[in-house]
Amino acid sequence: MNSFISIARDRDTGRIYKDPSSGVPRIAYTPSAFDRANIMEGVLALAKLCYVSGATEIHPAIMGMRPFIRDPDVVALGTSLKTDDDFDPGVSDPRFASWLAELKRIGNKPPIGLCTSPFPLLPNQD
16 A cells, blocks of 8 residues: 655645634635646546556545546556557556546545645744
8 A cells, every 4th residue: 555645836825814812823725726726637647657556446535536446357557558659558448547537527626625735834933
């Protein structure tokens, strides 16, 4: 089992404000449609990477999205051995291509998509 994260630099911002009751910093942030599209491209790329690496199951962190479970009769690189430049081995398997389309259709709009930050927010030390 492996876990992956795709890091996207967001273009649009939120805000940090002081909670009026406790004084604790609060974050108000919802990724914009532009930023969610970039994040989804990372999720799709990671799913393809997992597929071509031979993953038997792929579980994206998107509510309501079923996992992809590989058909054991389909080889790791799909069902085709094309060599042209635009060949994508991850989508040569029709079941996987269909699953990717469903993943993109369901999307990552809140509250369905999970967005986190790799940077912890630390309390003010002064």
